[in-house]
Amino acid sequence: MLPQVNPNFKQSPDSFANVNGEVARVAVVIPCYKVRKHILELLIAIGDEVDQIYCIDDCCPEDSGKYIQQNSVDSRVRVIFHDTNQGVGGAAITGFKQAVKDNHDVVVKLDGDGQMDPAILKKIVKPILTGRADYTKGNRFYNLDNLLNMPKTRIVGNAVLSFINKFSSGYWHIFDPSNGYVAIHAKVIDQLSLDKIEKRYFFESDMLFHLNIINAVVVDVPMTAKYSDEVSNLKISHIIFPFLFKHMKNFTRRIFYNYFLRDFSIVSMELIVGLFMLIGGVVWGGIKWYESIVTGVVNSVGTVLLSALPIILGIQFLLAFLNHDMAEKNRTPIHLID
Numbered sequence: 408m409l410p411q412v413n414p415n416f417k418q419s420p421d422s423f424a425n426v427n428g429e430v431a432r433v434a435v436v437i438p439c440y441k442v443r444k445h446i447l448e449l450l451i452a453i454g455d456e457v458d459q460i461y462c463i464d465d466c467c468p469e470d471s472g473k474y475i476q477q478n479s480v481d482s483r484v485r486v487i488f489h490d491t492n493q494g495v496g497g498a499a500i501t502g503f504k505q506a507v508k509d510n511h512d513v514v515v516k517l518d519g520d521g522q523m524d525p526a527i528l529k530k531i532v533k534p535i536l537t538g539r540a541d542y543t544k545g546n547r548f549y550n551l552d553n554l555l556n557m558p559k560t561r562i563v564g565n566a567v568l569s570f571i572n573k574f575s576s577g578y579w580h581i582f583d584p585s586n587g588y589v590a591i592h593a594k595v596i597d598q599l600s601l602d603k604i605e606k607r608y609f610f611e612s613d614m615l616f617h618l619n620i621i622n623a624v625v626v627d628v629p630m631t632a633k634y635s636d637e638v639s640n641l642k643i644s645h646i647i648f649p650f651l652f653k654h655m656k657n658f659t660r661r662i663f664y665n666y667f668l669r670d671f672s673i674v675s676m677e678l679i680v681g682l683f684m685l686i687g688g689v690v691w692g693g694i695k696w697y698e699s700i701v702t703g704v705v706n707s708v709g710t711v712l713l714s715a716l717p718i719i720l721g722i723q724f725l726l727a728f729l730n731h732d733m734a735e736k737n738r739t740p741i742h743l744i745d
Contacts, residue, residue: 496610
């Protein structure tokens with residue numbers, strides 16, 4: 408017998424309040440693609456404090472949307488259909504836009520595969536409602552005991568992606584960037600260029616880049632993921648090189664926007680001088696090393712120093728730049744600024 412989704416739902420608008428003590432309307436967005444096996448149980452588990460649930464059928468081959476419509480009697484659930492598959496990011500963005508249009512204050516994105524526990528939804532939303540963040544996301548790496556339940560390939564993959572994402576997004580304090588359990592304030596959604604955000608598996612990482620560009624405050628929330636019999640549609644071998652290219656592209660754009668287009672300071676000079684000296688020292692040293700091999704004449708101490716000194720100084724300048732980049736962090740959520 409199929410589970411029926413919360414037929415006795417009674418709205419609890421007082422469950423959430425913003426920093427001013429006003430009632431806050433919270434919506435949940437669930438991208439639906441090959442999640443038919445888990446989706447009804449997930450919907451049941453979403454608490455009464457949530458005002459609206461948007462299920463985005465992303466041209467699902469299992470007809471998840473129709474399945475939800477036929478078996479859910481929860482008045483909060485609304486199914487939106489995509490004519491073509493747009494990826495998890497495309498589905499999430501569709502839900503974000505509709506939630507803003509329907510005047511919700513905070514939007515939470517949950518995956519439909521059952522890995523994300525709706526019981527911690529209040530923890531995910533709280534930093535936004537208390538005025539500490541514009542955007543929150545789950546982090547499965549806070550408690551090391553939780554890692555015992557995580558597949559080893561995911562641990563390694565997420566650790567590598569987390570390190571690379573720090574460079575591209577500028578959020579050096581954030582870990583587990585591919586975590587899809589996120590919440591965002593509606594005012595922040597309005598400031599994002601949603602149509603420019605990656606719509607497939609790079610969505611979560613690209614969101615962080617775009618949030619940095621608008622100077623949004625991002626906070627990690629500890630969580631535990633549930634792993635059972637779900638099958639991931641993501642193949643690491645297919646995305647690793649595209650991800651690296653996209654991270655490199657975002658890193659270059661972020662540095663240009665933040666340190667040259669919007670502002671130019673001593674930190675910008677540290678980057679320029681550091682790169683110039685490092686590259687110059689490496690090129691000069693390489694030329695002299697090649698000449699030494701061809702001629703058989705050992706380079707003098709002075710020649711070696713002319714190569715080594717710029718390299719050392721260049722690294723020092725770049726480390727100073729990175730130190731500033733790590734420390735540069737907005738602490739005032741932009742949704743609180745009128």
